[in-house]
Structure formats: C-alpha cells, structure tokens
Amino acid sequence: MDVKHLQQEIRELAREKKAIILAHNYQPPEIQEVADLVADSLELSLKASQTEAEVVVFCGVRFMAETAAIVCPDKLVVFPRLEAGCEMADMISVEDVEALKARYPRAPVVTYVNSYAEIKAVSDICCTSANSVNVVKSLEADEIIFLPDMNLARYTQRFFKDKKIHYHDGFCPFHDVLTVEDVNQAKEAHPEAVFMAHPECRPEVIDLADAVRSTSGMLRFAKESPAREFIVGTEVGLLYPLKKQNPDKEFYPASEKMLCKAMKLISLEDLKRSLETLSPVVTVPEDIRRKAYQAVARMLEIPRN
Numbered sequence: 329m330d331v332k333h334l335q336q337e338i339r340e341l342a343r344e345k346k347a348i349i350l351a352h353n354y355q356p357p358e359i360q361e362v363a364d365l366v367a368d369s370l371e372l373s374l375k376a377s378q379t380e381a382e383v384v385v386f387c388g389v390r391f392m393a394e395t396a397a398i399v400c401p402d403k404l405v406v407f408p409r410l411e412a413g414c415e416m417a418d419m420i421s422v423e424d425v426e427a428l429k430a431r432y433p434r435a436p437v438v439t440y441v442n443s444y445a446e447i448k449a450v451s452d453i454c455c456t457s458a459n460s461v462n463v464v465k466s467l468e469a470d471e472i473i474f475l476p477d478m479n480l481a482r483y484t485q486r487f488f489k490d491k492k493i494h495y496h497d498g499f500c501p502f503h504d505v506l507t508v509e510d511v512n513q514a515k516e517a518h519p520e521a522v523f524m525a526h527p528e529c530r531p532e533v534i535d536l537a538d539a540v541r542s543t544s545g546m547l548r549f550a551k552e553s554p555a556r557e558f559i560v561g562t563e564v565g566l567l568y569p570l571k572k573q574n575p576d577k578e579f580y581p582a583s584e585k586m587l588c589k590a591m592k593l594i595s596l597e598d599l600k601r602s603l604e605t606l607s608p609v610v611t612v613p614e615d616i617r618r619k620a621y622q623a624v625a626r627m628l629e630i631p632r633n
Contacts, residue, residue, distance in 0.1 A: 331596065345382075349387065350392075354388075355591060358596055368457075368543040376399055385407075385602060389588075390414065391417050415500070435472055436472060437451040440480060449620040458545055460483075460527070469491070473494050477495075477499060479528050483527040483534055502587060506530065506561055515536075521580060522557065546566060557578045561582040
C-alpha cells in the first residue's frame with residue numbers, strides 16, 4: 329500500500345474512532361503529515377488537555393503519552409509503540425529524587441516534562457525547554473532542584489544570580505553528543521548561516537549559538553528571522569517542519585549524529601494498527617496520576633518564552 333493511501337485510511341479511522349493524532353516535531357515526515365497537530369511537548373500536553381476527542385493517539389515517546397493520560401483521565405490514550413522510551417527519562421529514579429530532597433530539604437523540585445509519571449509525582453512543578461526559566465522564576469525559593477537534564481538546568485541557571493540550581497546528572501544523548509568541533513565544522517561549511525541551539529545542548533555549544541530555542545521556538549525564530557540559512561542544533565527530524573514552513577530558506581543539521589532512534593520507531597502501519605485496535609493503551613495508576621497532575625497543571629499555568 330502506498331504512503332498516501334495508508335495516510336488516507338489512517339485519517340478515516342481517526343474520524344471513525346473520534347481520535348486525535350498528536351505528533352512530536354521529531355517524528356518521521358510521513359507521521360507528521362497525517363497528524364492533527366505537530367508540536368513540542370508543551371503544546372502537545374496542552375492539546376491533550378483541551379481536546380474534545382475521545383481517543384488521544386500519541387506519536388512520540390512514552391513519557392508524552394503518560395502526560396496525556398495524566399491530564400486526560402477521561403480519555404483513552406493510545407501509544408503505538410510502547411518500547412519507544414526516552415534515554416534521559418531512564419536516567420533518574422524516584423530514589424534519586426528522594427536523595428536530592430534529603431540533601432536540599434528547602435528546595436522545590438522542578439522536573440523537565442521529559443520524565444516518567446512516577447518522577448513527576450514526586451515533583452513540585454514540571455517545565456519544558458520552552459518555559460524552564462519562567463517556571464524557576466515563578467518560585468520564591470533561592471534553591472531549586474532541577475531534573476533530570478543537567479544541560480537544561482545549567483542553561484536555566486544562566487538567568488539567575490539569586491537562585492542556586494542543584495541538578496541531577498542526566499542528559500539527552502542526541503543533544504549532548506553535539507560538540508564545539510561539530511558546530512565549528514558546520515559554520516565553516518555554511519558561513520552565512522545562523523546557528524540555533526536547543527537548551528539541552530552542552531554549555532560550550534550554547535556559547536556558540538546565535539539563538540537558543542526549544543523546538544517550537546526554533547520554528548518561530550526561523551519564520552521571523554531575516555536570515556536565509558540556519559544551522560539547526562537539535563534532533564534532525566525538526567528540519568522537515570522547518571523546511572515545510574520556510575520553503576525559501578535553507579536548513580542544515582549541526583550534526584547528523586543528532587538522531588533519536590526512539591522518535592523514529594512509530595510507522596504508519598503501527599499507527600493504523602493502533603487506531604484499528606485502540607491499543608496499546610497507556611494508563612497511569614490513579615495515586616501517581618493525581619500527584620503528577622498537580623506538577624503538570626502548575627506547569628501549564630506558567631507562560632513560556
């Protein structure tokens with residue numbers, strides 16, 4: 329079956345099942361094309377909480393589907409490939425969080441939304457790469473525990489002289505892999521290009537950036553900037569929506585190494601099968617869901633940059 333025909337069947341199934349298909353910006357192009365919304369994790373969380381659809385089908389990684397289940401307990405949350413996890417989310421446990429709380433008892437816990445439900449449940453508030461600075465700014469405490477991403481924590485710390493951010497040593501492998509040498513090589517190859525870096529990149533890479541933005545922030549920046557060429561310092565999947573939205577501009581990956589295999593696991597066949605069977609279903613135990621919801625809900629009240 330050709331791609332267009334398969335996508336048409338998926339759209340028909342979504343209407344029949346009263347489902348909304350949400351896809352992250354890093355998903356393969358054929359998945360992005362069939363989704364109702366393509367966005368970053370915060371926008372997808374918002375959409376999941378506001379949609380009137382009876383079924384939410386998430387094309388991304390597992391913590392995103394869990395977040396939908398947290399904010400939409402009355403909806404069926406379907407996730408086509410349960411094994412599509414997040415290496416960074418796997419780097420922290422509840423025991424790690426409790427150890428940090430014991431070490432810094434006065435510090436509220438800010439947890440990157442790229443984490444599993446049980447970690448959100450032992451946190452005070454969540455954040456994304458788009459609103460981490462505003463989330464920390466909203467807290468009166470002068471000490472903050474930030475997890476699990478040390479690079480996002482160190483980026484956020486740049487904006488505060490009166491707050492100390494203690495962080496867990498987790499990281500996103502496909503952002504952390506980008507080096508100064510990679511960026512300099514890309515700049516030499518494209519000397520007129522503007523370099524956009526994701527906040528999950530290493531500090532020394534951030535120092536070379538012309539703009540530091542989340543995925544949605546990069547999309548906005550590229551559209552609004554007068555520049556015609558861009559080096560993109562995030563997962564290579566973002567180049568597709570960037571080019572789609574800006575056909576008259578050129579986009580180059582900062583490094584081809586910035587590839588998240590988990591984000592490429594879901595196929596159109598997987599998506600069709602999930603809509604046909606309304607499975608696999610992602611659920612969160614109610615005691616964990618209630619606690620995690622408080623942290624997510626507080627995040628959704630915070631504006632982003």
